Amino acid sequence: MDFSIGELARRTEVKVPTIRYYEQIGLLPPPPRTEGQQRRYDKNAVARLGFIKHARELGFDIEAIRAILSLQDNPDQSCSVADRIAKARLAEVEERIASLNALRAELQRMVEECASGRVAECRVIETLADSSNGHGRLVET
Amino acid sequence: MDFSIGELARRTEVKVPTIRYYEQIGLLPPPPRTEGQQRRYDKNAVARLGFIKHARELGFDIEAIRAILSLQDNPDQSCSVADRIAKARLAEVEERIASLNALRAELQRMVEECASGRVAECRVIETLADSSNGHGRLVET
DNA sequence: GTAGCCCCTATAGTGACTAGAGGTTCAAGA
DNA sequence: TCTTGAACCTCTAGTCACTATAGGGGCTAC
Incomplete structure (x- = not known):
């Protein structure tokens, strides 16, 4: 039920270094790691990253995507x-x-x-x- | 009936260095110059640059825009x-x-x-x- | 003719990736 | 259990499409 960064890359068609980059700039939350420090993802990550990919293809910049995702992340905000x-x-x-x-x-x-x-x-x-x-x-x- | 790069920038809302960059990479043809080597533009330049601006906002990359413009530039091509x-x-x-x-x-x-x-x-x-x-x-x- | 704004070229920096170097982990098979 | 090779790790550097800065020259209004 959880999988590696390479598998996430295959499922979303987003390149591995791009996924790490999105984590670095805070678009993706830091996932849990194995003992050996390898990232493990779940289905939520596939959905979130799929959304980011689409939004980028549609020409939204990172800050716009961050704003839209904040709606998702804070459903209780004003x-x-x-x-x-x-x-x-x-x-x-x-x-x-x-x-x-x-x-x-x-x-x-x-x-x-x-x-x-x-x-x-x-x-x-x-x-x-x-x-x-x-x-x-x-x-x- | 012809005007400076700054005036072209105001009319299209494209920044001056960006206009020079588009010329450098061949998206805009090199315009005529004054004696003192300053660029002079006409209404065609406004239309072409306006198109490029729109297409970029819509998320097309430079090569895609170059391809579309080539249709305009070579109406007689196969x-x-x-x-x-x-x-x-x-x-x-x-x-x-x-x-x-x-x-x-x-x-x-x-x-x-x-x-x-x-x-x-x-x-x-x-x-x-x-x-x-x-x-x-x-x-x- | 000179002040001040605009133009010139050239180079360096930014945002959003993308590729490479150099080393480590994991899982499948012997 | 041990090995081996693909996939993972971090870090740095490079690319694309601008954008800003430096250092200098042109153009028009007084």
């Missing part, structure tokens, strides 16, 4: 704190979805034009070039 | 090349949208529970913890 973090992340997530939808539409158009034998004009830049749409980085206030 | 790049990026974009939708739903649920006065149980980890859903990195083949 509602207002959790609410503020969740709302800020929610706004960021919604903006990202909107931008990705626009980019998807343009990529789809290009693929379709290709399929119909025409050389695609590429307008990805116009699709995503507007810098005045409030896409700045969100910060907890 | 359809099969453009198609391959566009399809790979499209798949990646769709996976990201799906993950973000799941995360959004969970964050919304938490915000709603907070609004109703209950302390939120946080289940963000369960929402996004599954690492066996094919979220690996896509690569051009």
Whole structure:
């Protein structure tokens, strides 16, 4: 029911040194060790690390992930704190979805034009070039 | 109708050294210079840099952005090349949208529970913890 | 023409990993 | 039980994508 860092790495597809790095910076709690100082993990670690992996792939930085995980780790903390973090992340997530939808539409158009034998004009830049749409980085206030 | 690197930085909200860095690695073409070797930009540069900024915020790495921009820069290149790049990026974009939708739903649920006065149980980890859903990195083949 | 802000290049530092060196532990088989 | 080799340990250094600093030169307003 518990396993090594290598097994955790295989299950999550996160590299072993990255797992140790996450522990070092406090994203993963220090796990129990064997007599010989080797780390032993359980299913909770798989879930937590899987979440971190996903969130990183989605472009959240470590501090944002730390904030989201703190919701999980302190379910009893004041509602207002959790609410503020969740709302800020929610706004960021919604903006990202909107931008990705626009980019998807343009990529789809290009693929379709290709399929119909025409050389695609590429307008990805116009699709995503507007810098005045409030896409700045969100910060907890 | 043309302006300095500082003005480009203000218009795009990209920092001056970052603009020079993008030029150095070939994401931005070298612009014309004044007699005194200062860079001058036009509206095209604003659009291209705005696109790059957005794409970085969405988590695309430099090589992915380079590939997408190459569609724009070589509209006459073979359809099969453009198609391959566009399809790979499209798949990646769709996976990201799906993950973000799941995360959004969970964050919304938490915000709603907070609004109703209950302390939120946080289940963000369960929402996004599954690492066996094919979220690996896509690569051009 | 000179003050002051902006630009130049070049180098070094940061965040988030990733790889390597050099040594130790664990478990499977003899 | 003993051995052996894969997997583990710590520590340091390197990579990618910036970001900041140093030291100097250009440009416009008075």
